[in-house]
Amino acid sequence: MTNTNGVVSAALQGTLLATMLRIREFEEAVGEMNLRGLTAGSMLHLSVGEEATAAGIGRAMREGDLFTTHHRGHGIFIARGGDVGHMMAEIFGKVDGYCRGKGGSMHIADIAFGHMGANAIVGGNIPISLGGGFALAYLGKSNASVAFFGDGALNQGILYESMNMAALWKLPVMFAVVNNQYGMGTHIKRASACLRFVERAETFGLRGAEVDGMDVEKVWTIADELLTHSRAGNGPTFLISNTYRYYGHGRKDPSPYRTKEEEAEWRSRDPIESYIKKLVASGVIGESDVQKLRNDVASEVAAAVEYATRSPTPPREELYADVYADSWGAT
Numbered sequence: 154m155t156n157t158n159g160v161v162s163a164a165l166q167g168t169l170l171a172t173m174l175r176i177r178e179f180e181e182a183v184g185e186m187n188l189r190g191l192t193a194g195s196m197l198h199l200s201v202g203e204e205a206t207a208a209g210i211g212r213a214m215r216e217g218d219l220f221t222t223h224h225r226g227h228g229i230f231i232a233r234g235g236d237v238g239h240m241m242a243e244i245f246g247k248v249d250g251y252c253r254g255k256g257g258s259m260h261i262a263d264i265a266f267g268h269m270g271a272n273a274i275v276g277g278n279i280p281i282s283l284g285g286g287f288a289l290a291y292l293g294k295s296n297a298s299v300a301f302f303g304d305g306a307l308n309q310g311i312l313y314e315s316m317n318m319a320a321l322w323k324l325p326v327m328f329a330v331v332n333n334q335y336g337m338g339t340h341i342k343r344a345s346a347c348l349r350f351v352e353r354a355e356t357f358g359l360r361g362a363e364v365d366g367m368d369v370e371k372v373w374t375i376a377d378e379l380l381t382h383s384r385a386g387n388g389p390t391f392l393i394s395n396t397y398r399y400y401g402h403g404r405k406d407p408s409p410y411r412t413k414e415e416e417a418e419w420r421s422r423d424p425i426e427s428y429i430k431k432l433v434a435s436g437v438i439g440e441s442d443v444q445k446l447r448n449d450v451a452s453e454v455a456a457a458v459e460y461a462t463r464s465p466t467p468p469r470e471e472l473y474a475d476v477y478a479d480s481w482g483a484t
């Protein structure tokens with residue numbers, strides 16, 4: 154959806170904005186439900202602030218592409234087309250959820266969307282996406298497999314084993330880092346001796362890039378270029394998108410490890426409000442269109458909460474259903 158000089162089309166601009174607004178509305182609502190004690194489980198990781206990264210990469214992906222996410226994956230799945238009603242029901246632990254209420258916030262997935270799973274083990278999803286890339290190459294498909302993970306996985310050995318194998322076998326894998334600056338309470342500068350992550354990936358033979366993760370068009374443009382590179386059989390890529398999570402590690406974490414000034418500085422670059430300003434100033438969209446979009450996503454998410462509230466909890470007899478495969482395929 155770019156024209157010949159690389160400018161993002163007006164239709165795509167509208168899609169990117171709507172996607173970010175939908176993610177923000179959903180995440181704020183889920184956070185509210187968590188505070189009211191309506192979500193299942195104790196932990197809830199929100200991606201408010203990270204919308205441009207999810208929307209930029211998610212919308213640059215296309216049908217047939219595969220992906221896995223880390224534990225902060227709601228926004229990414231919404232960007233790939235996840236239904237907010239089934240997502241909300243899953244987070245409420247209800248039968249109409251994507252995993253019939255057994256996965257919860259951290260394990261929402263649906264293979265129909267190419268979503269091979271969200272993973273709570275830091276870095277644990279990376280080799281799964283590597284396997285997805287192997288399958289795509291093996292089957293001769295012109296698609297890519299994307300592993301979304303946080304900066305906390307940047308020093309995990311599995312990342313480097315996976316990057317090596319992906320480069321060695323020229324697999325169509327994108328290693329997509331949602332760098333929100335913190336792994337729980339530890340700033341990236343306190344966890345990494347060297348911050349030149351793109352160079353690390355390039356040393357392994359990957360094509361790498363770093364992007365301002367608060368600018369959705371920049372994220373979309375570089376993601377589109379890197380995914381096109383991999384789909385054409387040129388091997389794996391690495392993209393680090395610099396962003397921020399507005400809430401703490403979990404919704405109830407008050408983030409005592411960072412300053413209010415730092416939070417305010419990132420919030421002043423809000424990916425959604427800055428994009429609205431840009432689109433309105435350039436005449437792509439009017440204030441009333443923006444208000445309509447806001448109203449639409451608000452109704453959509455309110456309906457999702459309603460749907461999740463009405464959905465029943467899974468019956469006791471279902472406790473072990475979908476936990477183990479019926480057959481291992483061996484006799």
Ligand SMILES: Cc1ncc(C[n+]2csc(CCOP(=O)(O)OP(=O)(O)O)c2C)c(N)n1
Binds near residue numbers: 225273335
């Ligand atoms: C292997 C492993 N070590 C530690 C943890 C505990 N843990 C859960 S989330 C997290 C921080 C992850 O930070 P990051 O990857 O940057 O993702 P973010 O939470 O910032 O989105 C940690 C250390 C874990 N789940 N898995």
Ligand SMILES: [Mg+2]
Binds near residue numbers: 303304333334336337
């Ligand atoms: Mg992080």
